[in-house]
Amino acid sequence: MCVLHNSHIIFEDKNINCIKFEDLMNQFSQSKTAVIDGITLTLSQPDLTTPEWIGQKEVLKQILACWMIISDKDLPLSPRIIGMPGIGKTTLGMVAAVQRKQPLYIFQCTSDTRPEDLIITPVLAESGKISYHASPLVTAMINGGICVLDEGNRMNEKSWASLAPLLDHRRYVESIIAGLRINAHKEFRTCVTMNNDESTFEIPDYMLSRLQPTLTLEMPNSQDEIAILKYHLPFVESELLNMTVNFLQKSHQLDLDFSPRDGLHILQYAMKRLVQDKDHPLAKDLAWQEAVQKVLGDDALNLDEMAKNKNRALGEIRLPQGLGDFFFDEDSPIHPDR
């Protein structure tokens, strides 16, 4: 257990480098509670996976730069990481945390995340008493860890508002439930990952202005994509690997939203189908085609056609061209441009 009075408990950067990463993580996994201003908080457990980052070195350097402190007057930045689903946003945040040798906590944001879920939740203990559970975010603030706020734009404005003081120079959160103000440890860092899909809320501008800078992930080039797929699936057949990477690269060129994660799923399924029946093995190209179909749908087997349909659909959403478009429906018989 570590006892805190809103002060710091862990090591300065220089000491962290002297401690083995596994030992450090064990230490954090073992400290299950913290006491702040007389109130005992049950802490969340850190994520102990140690993913690797392949390719796009620049964006990894950029996030690490955001988290540096270069003078007494300086504060770390809390960047937002944007890009297509499955492109590696969460992985990037995780790898950056591992590189800084700090405990990593991931908070999965959803549309029904409440402010108290982000901070402290009261739980009825067996004894009948209320115990207070610190979220992964607050645990990172206490332990001097890193919190990845995953899929941040799924969260509503009320929840975001509770983080406003944390993400500016104040660096604290307030728990109304526990009646506590919790100051962030000097080493605390955070980033937010965001997807551009329709199941999301608009993040208010005052929050966006705190989530800076924006780091954008691009689709990997062919060399990096091979390395990513090979790293995760070292047992994969090289012929299937090449078919998948060629397919993904073509889809990136055509601006279709297929990601390395889709590639991993295609390969996993195709490999399972191949080894399933040793006496009558499926032909590789048939197994691969079936995998593409099952993972991405029938249309994905003809990428050119799919891209054409997508462009056609986009073209049909016509932008207003002149004043007439503002005052009359496109089909109106009195539209001046008709």
Ligand SMILES: Nc1ncnc2c1ncn2[C@@H]1O[C@H](COP(=O)(O)OP(=O)(O)OP(=O)(O)O)[C@@H](O)[C@H]1O
């Ligand atoms: N550059 C990379 N290096 C290593 N693995 C990668 C890389 N890019 C993607 N991956 C792998 O692709 C998969 C998807 O990555 P991840 O979950 O980080 O994507 P994401 O952008 O967060 O997706 P989502 O928007 O759906 O949350 C993971 O298995 C991840 O390890």
Ligand SMILES: [Mg+2]
């Ligand atoms: Mg993610």
